[in-house]
Amino acid sequence: MKLSRFYKSVIKFGSQCDPRLKKKSIKSYADTAILYGKPDAEIKKILVGIDIEVGELLLADRIRSKQGLDLVISHHPEGRAYALLYEVMQLQVDLLKQAGLSQAVAEKLLEERKAEVERKVLSQNHNRAVDAARILNLPFICMHTPADNQVYFFLKQLFAKKKPKTVKDIIDILLKIPEYQEAARNMAGPRIFLGSLKNPVGKILFEMTGGTEGPKDAFDKLYRAGVRTLVSMHLSEEHLKKVKDASLNVVIAGHISSDTLGLNLLLDKIEKIEKLEVIGCSGFKRIKRI
Numbered sequence: 001m002k003l004s005r006f007y008k009s010v011i012k013f014g015s016q017c018d019p020r021l022k023k024k025s026i027k028s029y030a031d032t033a034i035l036y037g038k039p040d041a042e043i044k045k046i047l048v049g050i051d052i053e054v055g056e057l058l059l060a061d062r063i064r065s066k067q068g069l070d071l072v073i074s075h076h077p078e079g080r081a082y083a084l085l086y087e088v089m090q091l092q093v094d095l096l097k098q099a100g101l102s103q104a105v106a107e108k109l110l111e112e113r114k115a116e117v118e119r120k121v122l123s124q125n126h127n128r129a130v131d132a133a134r135i136l137n138l139p140f141i142c143m144h145t146p147a148d149n150q151v152y153f154f155l156k157q158l159f160a161k162k163k164p165k166t167v168k169d170i171i172d173i174l175l176k177i178p179e180y181q182e183a184a185r186n187m188a189g190p191r192i193f194l195g196s197l198k199n200p201v202g203k204i205l206f207e208m209t210g211g212t213e214g215p216k217d218a219f220d221k222l223y224r225a226g227v228r229t230l231v232s233m234h235l236s237e238e239h240l241k242k243v244k245d246a247s248l249n250v251v252i253a254g255h256i257s258s259d260t261l262g263l264n265l266l267l268d269k270i271e272k273i274e275k276l277e278v279i280g281c282s283g284f285k286r287i288k289r290i
Contacts, residue, residue, distance in 0.1 A: 014146020049282025100225025202228025
């Protein structure tokens with residue numbers, strides 16, 4: 001498979017699971033990019049990690065010299081894709097609207113949060129890993145929101161089928177998923193941050209995609225719109241305090257495990273086109289469902 005076809009497949013499968021209603025208008029994702037490498041490079045063997053920095057790229061170069069390697073993939077964005085992370089957050093407007101907030105309120109909340117994230121990432125050394133890939137002449141890409149969309153779609157469908165009634169039911173459902181089972185074995189499994197096992201679930205909001213954590217001032221408004229439980233990858237302390245004030249249940253599925261689930265679901269779809277040899281690193285473990 002050519003690198004260009006691999007990238008186009010990532011965008012295609014990401015848009016198919018995008019929570020926005022107008023999927024046909026989605027052409028690309030700012031946090032997903034070919035960071036280094038020729039579009040016509042042939043891809044057969046890949047190294048995949050949740051985070052790829054200089055250390056992982058040196059590991060990749062070592063693997064290439066010993067076993068051969070064609071591409072390094074980071075889930076979390078690097079380079080220009082990280083600099084533009086805030087752009088994909090616009091997706092969250094649709095999530096908030098679907099949860100019951102008005103267009104105007106959702107837009108206002110996201111405008112403020114996007115500006116905050118833009119300021120935060122502006123000061124970062126975006127190109128450190130990309131420069132290392134260039135010096136080592138290693139094809140390097142990142143695929144963020146397209147993978148996160150897989151998690152959102154997968155869990156949304158699963159929970160619609162299982163219909164959990166209590167917070168305990170949510171934990172039980174998650175712990176039947178191999179990626180969360182693996183995380184639990186490593187002491188990083190799903191857990192309750194707020195609420196109790198016996199609490200009723202009510203309306204659930206899944207926080208699994210949209211670049212990063214959403215607006216912290218949305219939680220009380222979500223409660224008034226009928227949301228009673230958040231199922232999230234992660235939650236900052238500042239966000240957690242706001243959720244507590246809004247009296248919502250919070251189940252943290254797990255950050256790295258959720259990212260791993262999304263990557264596995266995405267790679268399954270890509271491997272239906274053409275088989276690849278996949279090496280996992282940096283928190284990622286390949287688990288196939290095909």
